[in-house]
Amino acid sequence: MADALKRPWRRYAGPVGAALLILGVGGAMMVGWQRYNRDYVVTTEDDGSAVTRIIAEKISGASALRVSRLNGTVQATAQDVRGFGWLKSDQVVKMPYMVDYFVDLSGLAARDLEWDEKSRTLIVNAPDVKPDTPNVDEARRTLVRTGGLFVTREAGEELSRKASLHAQARAQASSRSPERMAQAREYGRTAIARIMGAPLGAMGFGDARVIVTFPPERRDDDRERWDVTTPINDVLANRRQAR
Structure with missing residues (x-):
């Protein structure tokens, strides 16, 4: 009986699998074509002239809190050699740059909030900036x-591309330096403390302190200074019951 029930499924297993394979390949080809059309196909008017136009755009939500911004000017250099070493060219570019620093609060849970009853202090173990x-x-x-004796169009494009990459890399390295990260964490500390202090004030804990820590700062010997025994959600729940 069981074999009889399986036979019809075996009959259609091959065609169904082939159809699914065709659909999968077709979907992949369509996605590939859309990306190629977005990145490489030039949009033109009826007369064939290229136009300035938005090709693709997407808006999405974010749970990250921007806590600071770094502004600066970067100087980037690039070199290019062609023609068996005879055509050498170089480029120097200066341009402004900007880097934003964020703290992703979406993963912040009750286990990351600790309450010190004696000193009325809320400790927030936040994700890093x-x-x-x-x-x-x-x-x-x-x-x-x-500069260069003769700079071809291809060489000019390559110089521009290299200078852009070098500027991007240098700005990224500067933004991740210990000094800049320390400054960003201080701004993040202030922003998060302000956010977490608002509900405490509304619950009657207006005199409470908020201490924000980041992963590089959290060490066992530092945490021993605080007698953290009660989760903050229990404290707030007890406060509501008392009212």
């Missing part, structure tokens, strides 16, 4: 100096 990808504003370049 993370710098975003540097935004190098090439449209506002203040200096572009290109």
Whole structure:
């Protein structure tokens, strides 16, 4: 009986599998074509002239809190060699850049909030501050100096590409330096303390302190200073019952 029930499924297993395979390949090809069309196909008017136009855009939500922003000017250099070493060219570019620092609060849970009853202190064990990808504003370049006996169009494009990559890398390295990260954490500490202090004040804990710690700062010997015995959600629940 069981074999009889399985036979019809075996009959259609091959065609169904082939159909699913065709659908999968077709979907992958469509996604690939959409990406190729977005990144490489030039959009033109009816007369064939290229136009400035938004090709693709997407908006999405975010749970990260921006706590600080780094602004600066970066100087980038690039070299290019062609023609069996005869055609050498170089470029120096100066342009402004900007880096935002965020703290992702989406993963902050009750276990990350600790309450010290004696000193009325809320300890927030926050995720670390993370710098975003540097935004190098090439449209506002203040200096572009290109040198070389003869700079071909291809060499000029390669110099521009290399200078842009070097500027991006240098700005990223600066934004992740210990000094900049320490400064960003201080701004993050202030922002998170302000956010967490508001509900405490509303619950009648206006005189409570809020201490924000980040992963590099959390050590066992530092935490021994606090007698943390009660989770903050229990404290707030007891406060509501008392009212």
